Amino acid sequence: MNRRLMDRSFYWFCKSMTWMALGILLILIFHICRQGCEYLDWQFLSSLPSRSPEKAGIKTALAGTVWIICFTALFAIPFGIATALYLEEYAPKRHPFVRLLQINIANLAGMPSIIYGLLGLTIFVRSLGFERSILAGSLTLALLILPVIVIASQEAIKAVPDSIRFAAYAMGARRYQVVLGQVLPSAIPGIMTGIILSISRAIGETAPLIIVGAMSYIAYTPESIFDMFTVLPVQIYNWAGRPKEEFHAIAAAGIMVLLLLLLSLNFIAVTIRSRYQRYK
Amino acid sequence: MKVFFTTILSLFVSATSFAAKNDAVMVDGSSTVFPITEAIAEDFRNPYPRVRVAIGVSGTGGGFKKFVKGETDINNASRKIKDSEMALAKKYNVSYKEIPVAYDGISVVVSKKNDWVDYISVAELKKIWQPGSTVKTWKDVRASWPDKEIRLYGPGTDSGTFDYFTKAINGKAHVSRSNFTKSEDDNVLVQGVQNDPAALAYFGFAYYQENQDKIRAVPVKANDTAKAIMPSVESINSGSYTPLSRAVYIYVNPEALKKDNVYNFVRHYLQAAPRLVKDVGYVPLPKEAYLTELKKLEQERVALGGDRLAKQD
Incomplete structure (x- = not known):
């Protein structure tokens, strides 16, 4: 009797926790949408920032975010996957240096993002002289998400059954053929999950970019990676702190744009993932 | 490749x-x-x-x-x-x-529901905000005010407003009592004050101007003989809103x-x-x-x- 009761209550506990979390999220999204929907239109997407709420738009921030995210992905993904492949397929697991590396990567994944901002400021902005550019910003964010990509990719590669490797070797494949032709494609769905999560994190980051030098007002869209930039979270934060009430609604509209961008990026990633899953 | x-x-x-x-x-x-x-x-x-x-x-x-x-x-x-x-x-x-x-005129504000504050003097503000202040209730500030707990709101310690206010009121920049609700976002301060009759806050003039329907500014008296002055475009411009305009x-x-x-x-x-x-x-x-x-x-x-x-x- 007691065990049956436990069984039922544990089930209800888990279920209610799930729905509660989901409910809060829905209330939040609903609130944001109700506040922001009246401002969310084409004019909002295509206008420059302004002091008057009717004219204010998000064009520069949206463009900045797209640039930053593209280059962050470009920098982080090759490094992340190559590192994971090396650690899983080539590196001697018990070697003290490799273990040290492993511990460090795990630690880096949990580091507060502001520290990456300071790192980016010292190395990219000052030492390498990239100044407050998209290049400096996206390199900083790439560092930030690199550990997450490495760890997720490692897990995905670990999950590839050895039988696949042995079969490939038995056919006379070289090691690079095994890794690139068999292991990597089978691991892609897991790797994509890691990439989706880390890019989503990068898109919402404000603190490191403010340190690296994201602008608060900028009236032109970037044309090269050496241009100055602003990003959606910085612009939203800027609006949310304004005295005029209308700007709070505009901030909500900005949040909606950020969420939509996030959803569409995730949609692309999920599509790629499901394609590879079929291929497997 | x-x-x-x-x-x-x-x-x-x-x-x-x-x-x-x-x-x-x-x-x-x-x-x-x-x-x-x-x-x-x-x-x-x-x-x-x-x-x-x-x-x-x-x-x-x-x-x-x-x-x-x-x-x-x-x-x-x-x-x-x-x-x-x-x-x-x-x-x-x-x-x-x-x-x-x-x-910019730093405005001292209270909720619209506060019906006892008519003006406040710089000396009283200092009594409230100085480091180690013992003021706990409104009565502690002025005997004729009610015996209600005073809840304080102010900008974060990194802001220029905090620097200026502490210099003008406490005599030295960056010196203030520390047990008050701080926020870098002045809208948070407005929200904190608007529904709480016992709250008191200070922040930039722009935030008071935009929220006049929710909060009211308290006229400030520079010394015993001075008149109590409301923060307004005129009083700030003419320099009569002292010592809180800059x-x-x-x-x-x-x-x-x-x-x-x-x-x-x-x-x-x-x-x-x-x-x-x-x-x-x-x-x-x-x-x-x-x-x-x-x-x-x-x-x-x-x-x-x-x-x-x-x-x-």
């Missing part, structure tokens, strides 16, 4: 060919002055649509750190430059020109004034300020003050060997 490497390589090679940042007007500094400079920058787009203006918000001090190294052309400042910052500027061989652009500034690097774009921007700043400062909730200087600054600016420019009217980019 080859394509990938060539792309990366060409990206880095193009690093040398871009010098576009040179013609942009680089502004950084205080978040208090940001709305003014932003409004000017937006207005500046009309006569000069092709000039790039970028404004960052690193705080007055953070902005000066970049300004004294010559990394920015203009610094927004909600206070005057400090001695230590002057020394740094000298070290990096950067000089500067200080231009007052508007007034000027805010922009600092310009004269070296940057040699560049047409920067000169045009600063010039436009002084021309458009009387019209735009009010729009964003600040109090403009008297008209003549802007004209004097404008004249000084033009003289400076000529002294630097430039034309008074710079050509349009």
